[in-house]
Amino acid sequence: MHFVGLAATVLTVAAFVPQAYKAVRTRHTKDLALSTYLTLVVTGTLWTIYGIGQHDAALYVTNSLVGLLALVICIVKVTDRD
Numbered sequence: 001m002h003f004v005g006l007a008a009t010v011l012t013v014a015a016f017v018p019q020a021y022k023a024v025r026t027r028h029t030k031d032l033a034l035s036t037y038l039t040l041v042v043t044g045t046l047w048t049i050y051g052i053g054q055h056d057a058a059l060y061v062t063n064s065l066v067g068l069l070a071l072v073i074c075i076v077k078v079t080d081r082d
Helices: 002-026 034-053 057-079
Strands: none
Touching: 002 057, 034 057
């Protein structure tokens, strides 16, 4: 089952990397909803705390990385000049 958790972690994080990369590279976030990414920051934080409490590495690694990527997008969105 560790393989399933690892695969889910890699795929989940990989889904967010292109958007975060594009946001940082182009500084264009006009079409992104800030509320969506703020929600991902909060839920990522909560799931990370829960995963740590459950000693579930797949849960806390995945959600901490997703939360960090969402935070990057939020920062770019707030500082975006579009």
